[in-house]
Amino acid sequence: MTRTKEIRGNIKDARNHIKKRDPINLDFNHFERMISHLESNSKKCHECKILYTDVENYFEKIKENDYHLDRRDKKDSKVLSETIIKHLKKDHNLFRQGYYMSIFIPLGTSIGLVSGLLFFEKTILPTILGLTLGLLVGVVLDATVKKYNRTI
Numbered sequence: 602m603t604r605t606k607e608i609r610g611n612i613k614d615a616r617n618h619i620k621k622r623d624p625i626n627l628d629f630n631h632f633e634r635m636i637s638h639l640e641s642n643s644k645k646c647h648e649c650k651i652l653y654t655d656v657e658n659y660f661e662k663i664k665e666n667d668y669h670l671d672r673r674d675k676k677d678s679k680v681l682s683e684t685i686i687k688h689l690k691k692d693h694n695l696f697r698q699g700y701y702m703s704i705f706i707p708l709g710t711s712i713g714l715v716s717g718l719l720f721f722e723k724t725i726l727p728t729i730l731g732l733t734l735g736l737l738v739g740v741v742l743d744a745t746v747k748k749y750n751r752t753i
């Protein structure tokens with residue numbers, strides 16, 4: 602079994618165990634995606650290599666504790682995932698899933714609303730149109746970055 606496969610297995614086990622026991626949803630889905638990005642970058646990037654080991658150690662540790670997470674463990678997981686996301690975004694040009702939609706939907710909607718107010722004396726139709734266009738652009742761009750494996 603490869604190292605990444607083993608870490609993935611640990612993440613999956615942790616998720617299954619904790620879901621049963623703890624209603625507070627820890628988002629471990631991110632870690633499964635992040636670990637493959639960290640793996641593929643770790644040959645060239647020292648920081649990815651360190652973060653990769655951090656994830657590995659974290660999930661080993663909670664496995665050893667039989668998936669009983671204390672407050673500290675929860676905080677650690679949050680800090681770790683935020684550090685990784687920040688690094689992948691900044692140094693490897695990766696995007697969060699739905700990143701473009703989160704930009705273009707509000708943008709399209711406000712452009713629609715403003716041009717409705719300025720040019721048409723109606724706001725509902727231009728606003729809906731703007732929203733739809735924003736959604737379309739967002740969906741296409743998000744699908745594109747996903748296709749090229751640029752999402753975290």
Ligand SMILES: [Zn+2]
Pocket residue numbers: 642646647648649650688692693
């Ligand atoms: Zn890196």
